[in-house]
Amino acid sequence: MSKADIQLILDTAMSFREVLERPIKKVPPLTGKTIANMFFENSTRTRFSFELAERRLSADVLGFQSSSTSVSKGETLKDTARNIEAMKVDMVVMRHSASGAPHYLSQVINANVINAGDGSHEHPTQALLDMYTIREKFGKLEGLHVGIVGDIAHSRVARSNIYGLKTMGAKISVCGPATLIPKEIEQLGVEVYHHIDDLLPQVDVLNVLRIQLERDAGRLFPSIREYHNYYGITRQRLDRAKRAVTIMHPGPINRDVEISADVADSEHSLILQQVLNGVAIRMAVLYLLATRN
Amino acid sequence: MRKLRAKIIDGQGLERTLTRLAHEILEKNKGAANLVIVGIKTRGAMIAGRIARKIEEVEKAKVTIGSLDITLYRDDLLGRLDQPEFKGTDIIFNITGKDVILVDDVLFSGRTIRAALDELIDLGRPKTIQLAVLVDRGHRQLPIKADFVGKNVPTSLDESIRVHLMESDGEDEVLLMYPETPE
Numbered sequence: 370m371s372k373a374d375i376q377l378i379l380d381t382a383m384s385f386r387e388v389l390e391r392p393i394k395k396v397p398p399l400t401g402k403t404i405a406n407m408f409f410e411n412s413t414r415t416r417f418s419f420e421l422a423e424r425r426l427s428a429d430v431l432g433f434q435s436s437s438t439s440v441s442k443g444e445t446l447k448d449t450a451r452n453i454e455a456m457k458v459d460m461v462v463m464r465h466s467a468s469g470a471p472h473y474l475s476q477v478i479n480a481n482v483i484n485a486g487d488g489s490h491e492h493p494t495q496a497l498l499d500m501y502t503i504r505e506k507f508g509k510l511e512g513l514h515v516g517i518v519g520d521i522a523h524s525r526v527a528r529s530n531i532y533g534l535k536t537m538g539a540k541i542s543v544c545g546p547a548t549l550i551p552k553e554i555e556q557l558g559v560e561v562y563h564h565i566d567d568l569l570p571q572v573d574v575l576n577v578l579r580i581q582l583e584r585d586a587g588r589l590f591p592s593i594r595e596y597h598n599y600y601g602i603t604r605q606r607l608d609r610a611k612r613a614v615t616i617m618h619p620g621p622i623n624r625d626v627e628i629s630a631d632v633a634d635s636e637h638s639l640i641l642q643q644v645l646n647g648v649a650i651r652m653a654v655l656y657l658l659a660t661r662n
Numbered sequence: 663m664r665k666l667r668a669k670i671i672d673g674q675g676l677e678r679t680l681t682r683l684a685h686e687i688l689e690k691n692k693g694a695a696n697l698v699i700v701g702i703k704t705r706g707a708m709i710a711g712r713i714a715r716k717i718e719e720v721e722k723a724k725v726t727i728g729s730l731d732i733t734l735y736r737d738d739l740l741g742r743l744d745q746p747e748f749k750g751t752d753i754i755f756n757i758t759g760k761d762v763i764l765v766d767d768v769l770f771s772g773r774t775i776r777a778a779l780d781e782l783i784d785l786g787r788p789k790t791i792q793l794a795v796l797v798d799r800g801h802r803q804l805p806i807k808a809d810f811v812g813k814n815v816p817t818s819l820d821e822s823i824r825v826h827l828m829e830s831d832g833e834d835e836v837l838l839m840y841p842e843t844p845e
Binding site for chain 1: 731733734735736739740742745746747748749750751752780781784785786
C-alpha cells in the first residue's frame, strides 16, 4: 500500500468515527451488498469489529467460525469460497491460519477479499487501526519512534505494523528474546533490541504483542514467568525509563505475562481506544472497496 | 472546456442576497431562538456559515451551525466511476425539536436534498426542516422545493452553474457556464 492509500483510509476512518457517536449508528452506503465473514481461525475482537462495521454501513452480513462449518467435513478452501460466492456474495472478509490464504482466494473468486489476519503473515486492518490511534494521539506518524515488543516471529500484527509505519515515515524498533525475532528482520528497516530497558527510554509508542501460547511460542523461551521478568511491561520498568511511553496492544491481553494489569489499565494505555478505532477503520476499508470502480 | 455565458451574481450582489436570505429566515421563524443552520458540504456549509453570522448580527445571539456530508446517502454511490470522498458530517448537537435551516449552494435535480433529508432524519426528529439555496436552476427530478431562494436562474440542461466563494476560491461570484462544443 502506498502512503497516499494509507492516508486516504485513515482520513476516511476519521469521518466514520463521527457516525459511531450518533444516536443512530447506522448509515446506508452498503445497502444491498452482502458480505461473508469467513473466520477459519477463532477471533472475537476482529470478527465483531468487522461485523459491526458492516452492519453500521447497512450491508447484509453472514459469517462463520471454522468449528461450525463444512471445512470440518473436508471441503477445500476454494470450494467453500466458490459455494459462498455462488450465493451472490459481494465481499469476503477472511481470517485463516495459512499465510497467503486470502491472497490465493482473491485470485479464484470474483468477490473482493479482505484479509482479517493470515497466519503469521499480515493483519492489515490491525496495522491501520494502530496507525490511526497513534496519529489521533500525536497528530502525525512521521518521525515518531515506535517499539514493538514480544513474539515478532509469529506476529502478523508486527509485520503489518512495520510495513505501514515505515511507509508513513516512522522509525521502528523490535524487541524480544532472540528465539522470537526472525533472522534478517533488519532487512525490513527496523532496529533490533534484546533488552527492553534499552529500548523503552527511546520510544514514543510501545506496541506490546501477545505471547501466542497456541502457536508453540512456549517452546521458545524457558517459562512465562521468565518472559515476564525480562520483557513484561510493568509500572516499575516504565518509571525507570523516565518517559511517558504510550502503550498499545492488539489484544487479547495476557495480563501479567507481556503486560502488567496496572499498565494495561493506565492512562498511558490506548488499548480500548484501539478497539473503538478498529470499527471506524474497517468501515473505511469496506466503504472504499465497495465504492471503487 | 466550459465557457462563461454570464456572471449572474457578483461579490456585492452575493452579500446582499445572503443578507436578504438571513432576514427572510428570521422573519418566517420569528427570530433565531429555535434555529439551527446546517450546510451541505462543501460550499453549502460555507454559505450556511455566512448566513449564520448575518443572523447573529441582527439578533445579537449565538446561532448553532453544523455541516452535512451526504456522500453516504447518495443514490448513485455504488457504480460511480469517480470515488466520492467522504469528509464526514459535523453535527455535534441534538436536532430533535429544532427548526433546521438546510443550506446548499445550487438546487438542481433535488437528489442531494433528498439525501440530506434522509441523513437529518437519521440524526433526530427536527420540528421543521426548511431549505435555503443560493441558486435554483430548475430541472427537478424529485418533488422538492426551496423555502428561501437567493436567485432563480432558468437554465438549459447543458449549462452549469459555478459558485465561487471567498473561503474556497478567493472570490465571491456565481457564473453561468456552457459547453464550448454543443453536445
